[in-house]
Amino acid sequence: MAIVFEKTKGLTDKETHYCPGCTHGIIHRLVAEVLEELDVLGNAIGVAPVGCSVLAYDYFNVDMHEASHGRAPAVATGIKRAMPNNVVFTYQGDGDLASIGTAEIVHVAHRGEKITTIFVNNAIYGMTGGQMAPTTLIGQKATTCQDGRSKAHSGMPLRVSEMLATIDGAAFVERVSVHNPVEIRKAKKAIKKAFECQIKGEGFSIVEVLSTCPTNWGIAPTESLKWLEANMIPYYPLGNFRTPEEA
Amino acid sequence: MAKVTFKEDICKGCQLCTTACPKNIIVMATDRINVKGYHPATVLEMEKCIGCANCALICPDCVITVER
Numbered sequence: 001m002a003i004v005f006e007k008t009k010g011l012t013d014k015e016t017h018y019c020p021g022c023t024h025g026i027i028h029r030l031v032a033e034v035l036e037e038l039d040v041l042g043n044a045i046g047v048a049p050v051g052c053s054v055l056a057y058d059y060f061n062v063d064m065h066e067a068s069h070g071r072a073p074a075v076a077t078g079i080k081r082a083m084p085n086n087v088v089f090t091y092q093g094d095g096d097l098a099s100i101g102t103a104e105i106v107h108v109a110h111r112g113e114k115i116t117t118i119f120v121n122n123a124i125y126g127m128t129g130g131q132m133a134p135t136t137l138i139g140q141k142a143t144t145c146q147d148g149r150s151k152a153h154s155g156m157p158l159r160v161s162e163m164l165a166t167i168d169g170a171a172f173v174e175r176v177s178v179h180n181p182v183e184i185r186k187a188k189k190a191i192k193k194a195f196e197c198q199i200k201g202e203g204f205s206i207v208e209v210l211s212t213c214p215t216n217w218g219i220a221p222t223e224s225l226k227w228l229e230a231n232m233i234p235y236y237p238l239g240n241f242r243t244p245e246e247a
Numbered sequence: 248m249a250k251v252t253f254k255e256d257i258c259k260g261c262q263l264c265t266t267a268c269p270k271n272i273i274v275m276a277t278d279r280i281n282v283k284g285y286h287p288a289t290v291l292e293m294e295k296c297i298g299c300a301n302c303a304l305i306c307p308d309c310v311i312t313v314e315r
Contacts, residue, residue: 001250005300005313016308020285021261025307181267181301214261220259 012061021221023211024052024120025164026178028059030188031091033120035062037164044087045079049101051093052126060091068240070101073108074151076115087198089116094135095125098160099206102134105164105206112169112203116194122211130216133147134158137231142216159234161208165241171203177210179225179231190240202244210236249298249315251290258310260285264302270295273302 009031018024048056050069057064057110057119067075072090080088097105097119108115124142125131132142132149135157139148149157165173172194176187187209194205210232212224219227258281261313265273265288272295275286288310290296 001248002313004298004315005303005308005311007312011309013258018307019261021263022307025309026305029307029309178305180303184304189296207270221263221265225263 008033009021009149010041010061011059014058016059018052019215021162021212021214021224023122023178024115026184027118027120027187027211028056028210030178030191032060033090033196034188034192035087037192038087038199040087040199043085044089045083047076049092049096050127051096053082053091053093053120054127055161056091070095070096070099071104071114072118073101073113075106077108077111078089078111080113080115083113086127087116087173087195089118089195090200091118092120092188092243093126094119094123094133094160095123095128095131098134098158105160106167109164109167109170109204109206112225114198114199114201115205116192116198117204117206119158119206119208121158121232121236122213123158124213124216126216127212130213135160137235146218159177159213159236161206161236163234164206169204170203170206171244172207174206175208175210175236175238175241177228177238179210179212179228181199197244200244208236211237249296249313251296251298251302252312252314253288253290254310254312255287256282257308258285258287259283259308260287261307262288263305263307264288264311267301267305269299269301270284272296287306299310
């Protein structure tokens with residue numbers, strides 16, 4: 001028998017601190033597998049965010065840098081401009097990218113920096129204890145909106161991919177999900193395209209990955225997958241919003 | 248002929264793999280706990296495994312190796 005699936009060399013042997021069933025682990029693995037398949041593990045530099053994935057630098061088997069909250073795209077810009085031949089990516093959650101980091105992500109796209117961003121959207125702040133994020137759905141409960149998010153008070157959830165797709169410098173924008181094996185395979189393809197876009201020098205690339213947060217949603221991991229499919233995908237439709245040909 | 252191997256001590260018992268198995272042969276081993284204190288995922292009827300690797304694909308903790 002031949003091995004058809006084993007852990008990628010793109011991840012270290014360290015066990016993650018993520019809660020049981022948190023899909024961060026899946027997304028880490030997809031990014032690492034893509035970096036391995038593109039043969040850039042020795043050439044890649046990742047920038048970790050603030051949030052649950054703040055310790056991503058312990059898990060990716062590549063050079064990593066830590067950024068202050070929301071500023072990963074700015075740090076990645078500096079790294080890429082100093083070392084244009086390296087593959088540079090940021091790994092950010094929605095509390096990091098869609099809230100305190102909106103200026104950085106909009107302008108990194110605006111400038112068309114040749115970096116790749118993996119944007120993990122689980123519609124809540126994870127590490128800090130389940131507060132409402134800009135991406136929290138209407139009616140969804142969080143510790144700072146205990147009766148559910150209301151449009152009148154907090155506005156509608158921010159659709160980051162749609163927003164960034166309006167910016168000329170954003171060459172590749174796609175939203176994927178990891179709630180079942182079919183979508184996980186599609187997510188990996190999108191992440192690969194995003195990195196290829198960077199390697200070809202076509203501009204800024206971002207993949208938004210819909211993710212679960214069983215702990216702060218207060219739902220069991222397997223039920224969280226169903227909750228994501230039933231509630232997040234209708235508001236955050238999956239698909240490609242921009243490819244280099246359109247940019 | 249296919250085989251899946253679980254590194255039981257790093258399993259967090261989240262059960263995501265049980266949702267992905269088309270043959271529904273993955274169960275949680277309720278007769279034992281691992282070093283983390285979880286009932287780890289396991290397969291009792293390995294002869295039914297088709298080696299699709301769906302379980303390994305959805306596992307957030309790289310617990311599973313698949314051979315075929």
